[in-house]
Amino acid sequence: MLARLALAAAPLALAAPAARGQAPRDTLVYTVAVQPRDQHLTVEARLTISALGTVVLTAPPSAGPAGTSVTGLSATDELGAPLPVRHSGATFAIDRAAPPAVRFRYQLDFERRVAEGSTGSALDTSRFYAVTRSVFVAPDPTAFRKMSRAYPVVRVAIVPPPGWEVVAGWPVEDGTFRPSDGGDLVGTTVAAAPDFRVYRDTVAGGTRLLAIRGHRYFSDSALAAVIDAGLRKGAATFGPVPVARVTYTSDLGRKGRTSGSLQGLASIGLIWEPSELLELARSHDTFHETLHLWFGGAMETERWWTEGVTDYLAARLLAEWKGQPEDLAALCWESYRNYLAIDHNTRMTMAEENRASVGGDNTELLVYRKGMLAGLLLDAAIRRETHGRSTLDAAAARLLTVAAARRSRTVREAEIRDAVVDAGGASAARTWSRVVDAANLLSEAEIREALRDVTGRTFDPPREQKRRKALRDAGDR
Numbered sequence: 001m002l003a004r005l006a007l008a009a010a011p012l013a014l015a016a017p018a019a020r021g022q023a024p025r026d027t028l029v030y031t032v033a034v035q036p037r038d039q040h041l042t043v044e045a046r047l048t049i050s051a052l053g054t055v056v057l058t059a060p061p062s063a064g065p066a067g068t069s070v071t072g073l074s075a076t077d078e079l080g081a082p083l084p085v086r087h088s089g090a091t092f093a094i095d096r097a098a099p100p101a102v103r104f105r106y107q108l109d110f111e112r113r114v115a116e117g118s119t120g121s122a123l124d125t126s127r128f129y130a131v132t133r134s135v136f137v138a139p140d141p142t143a144f145r146k147m148s149r150a151y152p153v154v155r156v157a158i159v160p161p162p163g164w165e166v167v168a169g170w171p172v173e174d175g176t177f178r179p180s181d182g183g184d185l186v187g188t189t190v191a192a193a194p195d196f197r198v199y200r201d202t203v204a205g206g207t208r209l210l211a212i213r214g215h216r217y218f219s220d221s222a223l224a225a226v227i228d229a230g231l232r233k234g235a236a237t238f239g240p241v242p243v244a245r246v247t248y249t250s251d252l253g254r255k256g257r258t259s260g261s262l263q264g265l266a267s268i269g270l271i272w273e274p275s276e277l278l279e280l281a282r283s284h285d286t287f288h289e290t291l292h293l294w295f296g297g298a299m300e301t302e303r304w305w306t307e308g309v310t311d312y313l314a315a316r317l318l319a320e321w322k323g324q325p326e327d328l329a330a331l332c333w334e335s336y337r338n339y340l341a342i343d344h345n346t347r348m349t350m351a352e353e354n355r356a357s358v359g360g361d362n363t364e365l366l367v368y369r370k371g372m373l374a375g376l377l378l379d380a381a382i383r384r385e386t387h388g389r390s391t392l393d394a395a396a397a398r399l400l401t402v403a404a405a406r407r408s409r410t411v412r413e414a415e416i417r418d419a420v421v422d423a424g425g426a427s428a429a430r431t432w433s434r435v436v437d438a439a440n441l442l443s444e445a446e447i448r449e450a451l452r453d454v455t456g457r458t459f460d461p462p463r464e465q466k467r468r469k470a471l472r473d474a475g476d477r
């Protein structure tokens, strides 16, 4: 009932901006009813699209961690007359006699009651969590981008069970979410539960929304402090937070599974073990995810940079915030130890490993482990060459400027090299050849010396190290 009311009301609100002489924008309005008892969502949509011909919709990916499936998709015209739907692979094609409006509805089933990780999904009687690319059947945003066509104006109403709070990474107005375009529609997190504790604050000039459920061995304010420190240190080091509003969702996952990821450009999902402590490893992970707003969000490039160098910068900024350079050393030595255990560490460069699609979690891949050491060694080389007047941060800030001027937000490895060598001269060029271009084994002495260049102190590798629990950081970032 509620769903129908919302559908009827929405087009009126949408009609307003189409003033005289302005072509009316296509519109796409969803009403999503969360049905925890039946472990599914019921999704109703109304698409008005002025272009003639068949309407093609793309389904959520059925493979990978999504854990959702679409059933019973049907379509009608504006008056309720059924329209034929042809389903083929990941697309639904709806034939219609006349534009503009098509209504379609489907059920979204969930395989899991607890999310496998931050890129997964789950629905049961206590909570709902999903990344939105696993939820929406929609016109393909990439196709619109390629044709330089404006995506329909999107509105999403989510109808949860009574008493549940909805948290999503989209702006909201009058109870309706307003994704900015198709990419934003399928590029965020959405969650709902009766027991979310929601904290909204202004941090580093933007809005930070934090929704937490479940209890762990640390307070909500401790997690908020780590998140906010990451946002503030990131803004002070690399320039303003790239988005006006960032949403963090923190939920309990399963034992042995800890995961975080940036979805789209502005939404960070954290799924942690119930027994999690907010010690060095998890604070570092949280800084890492926050820095993805810059590297992976505002700027795309080789994975060894967006994952590995981001991991280094996260460790350094965290250590600076805490005033504990020994934390940076501990994280770098841990990375070095894991790097030594990677059996292809002298067989491939980091870029080659990525191109070969080698699998593994973040303790087993060069793009993470050697990438972090590359960040350390390049930062040290720049500081050494300039007697501390410049750092890797200068190169990073320059690359962000380059990315900001491009629609693709992408910079090439050669451009990273240029920025690093401009900042750190011959010393940085030598380090680049050795660490990025080659696959020579990095030595303990190199790491020790680099830590001294960055912190001014000498840190030896710890005698014994526990192998770090794997963070299942989103591989697709």
Ligand SMILES: [Zn+2]
Pocket: 288, 292, 306, 307, 473, 474, 477
């Ligand atoms: Zn990451």
